[in-house]
Amino acid sequence: MKVFISRAIPEIATELMEKAGLTVTQFPDRRNMSRRELIDACLQHDALLSVGHEHLDKEFLEACSHLKVISLYSVGFDKIDVAEATRLGIPVGNTPGVLSAATADTAFLLMLAASRKAFYQHKKILNGQWNYYDPTADLGIELYGKTIGIFGLGKIGFEMAKRCKGAYDMKVIYHNRSANPEAERELGATWVSFEELLSQSDVLSVHTALTPETKDKFDKTAFSKMRSNAIFVNTARGGIHNEAALKDALESGTIWGAGLDVTNPEPMAADNPLLQLPNTAILPHIGSATVEAREGMARRAAENVIAGLKGDSLPYPVNPEVKVR
Numbered sequence: 001m002k003v004f005i006s007r008a009i010p011e012i013a014t015e016l017m018e019k020a021g022l023t024v025t026q027f028p029d030r031r032n033m034s035r036r037e038l039i040d041a042c043l044q045h046d047a048l049l050s051v052g053h054e055h056l057d058k059e060f061l062e063a064c065s066h067l068k069v070i071s072l073y074s075v076g077f078d079k080i081d082v083a084e085a086t087r088l089g090i091p092v093g094n095t096p097g098v099l100s101a102a103t104a105d106t107a108f109l110l111m112l113a114a115s116r117k118a119f120y121q122h123k124k125i126l127n128g129q130w131n132y133y134d135p136t137a138d139l140g141i142e143l144y145g146k147t148i149g150i151f152g153l154g155k156i157g158f159e160m161a162k163r164c165k166g167a168y169d170m171k172v173i174y175h176n177r178s179a180n181p182e183a184e185r186e187l188g189a190t191w192v193s194f195e196e197l198l199s200q201s202d203v204l205s206v207h208t209a210l211t212p213e214t215k216d217k218f219d220k221t222a223f224s225k226m227r228s229n230a231i232f233v234n235t236a237r238g239g240i241h242n243e244a245a246l247k248d249a250l251e252s253g254t255i256w257g258a259g260l261d262v263t264n265p266e267p268m269a270a271d272n273p274l275l276q277l278p279n280t281a282i283l284p285h286i287g288s289a290t291v292e293a294r295e296g297m298a299r300r301a302a303e304n305v306i307a308g309l310k311g312d313s314l315p316y317p318v319n320p321e322v323k324v325r
């Protein structure tokens with residue numbers, strides 16, 4: 001059986017799949033494949049291990065409905081039309097858990113960087129504007145003992161809350177579709193309504209999936225209900241906040257700062273005005289970019305392919321209701 005990997009990932013994935021008797025082809029370039037290139041490659045393979053930002057939409061899935069498994073090299077599955085894959089009987093897998101710590105570290109880093117205007121200060125050094133002692137210039141704010149609000153307390157949200165509680169003794173509140181007893185027990189976290197999350201958080205960190213329900217959830221109205229000292233952090237997906245509304249909220253002082261690992265669109269244009277604001281810290285979607293996380297993801301993605309092509313249930317399924325063919 002033949003597997004196609006759409007961009008280079010850690011070697012361990014190929015090693016595991018070849019050990020399982022599969023023939024593996026990897027797209028040699030680092031660029032995203034075009035739609036045509038991807039379909040043509042998939043038509044010659046039994047499984048796709050999808051790495052780039054290709055949109056696996058209805059048109060793609062119908063053209064490649066022969067695939068026995070689609071294994072995503074990510075936790076997020078917003079780039080694939082899961083309902084359509086399910087309708088066509090294609091099992092889809094993802095890579096949960098192994099990147100939770102790395103992504104939470106990124107959220108924590110962005111929170112701190114925004115609180116101290118760190119990226120802005122760094123830019124000033126590069127521009128020859130070293131800040132000689134001025135007791136009132138570009139002050140940051142402190143976070144110890146403040147309130148962290150988590151929107152979407154799943155695996156990554158839990159890790160972020162754990163860091164905030166452990167390092168800064170922050171009070172943890174969260175809004176989720178259902179209560180998280182483990183976080184309540186271990187972190188003293190309290191479930192609050194979305195409105196309460198907005199009005200009570202000193203730092204509000206987003207960790208839900210991007211879905212029709214969460215798209216543009218942080219819009220002008222939401223930002224207007226947040227505290228003027230609040231820092232907004234998003235390491236989940238750029239589509240969950242409305243960029244124009246965020247820019248207005250930062251420029252008008254409606255909120256204090258923002259840390260983003262994700263933007264909409266990606267890549268963010270180099271001349272995007274958000275990059276110039278003193279109170280933003282922006283990274284190019286590096287949440288899971290550690291040696292450890294990327295290797296764990298490669299293993300999980302390979303395990304999904306191997307199971308699917310053997311006719312077993314995927315160990316990390318996105319649509320477990322689909323019977324493996």
Ligand SMILES: NC(=O)C1=CN([C@@H]2O[C@H](COP(=O)(O)OP(=O)(O)OC[C@H]3O[C@@H](n4cnc5c(N)ncnc54)[C@H](O)[C@@H]3O)[C@@H](O)[C@H]2O)C=CC1
Binds near residue numbers: 099100151156287
């Ligand atoms: N920046 C990066 O590199 C990375 C970003 N991500 C993003 O982080 C997201 C979360 O990942 P995990 O924590 O592993 O997922 P998870 O499934 O463990 O947690 C998501 C949580 O959000 C909750 N949720 C979903 N919809 C909601 C809604 N409408 N309102 C309130 N809560 C809602 C779920 O109940 C769940 O508890 C992924 O979907 C992905 O988009 C994931 C990994 C790396």
Ligand SMILES: O=C(O)C(=O)CO
Binds near residue numbers: 099287
């Ligand atoms: O896993 C994901 O969803 C990412 O965004 C990158 O690892």
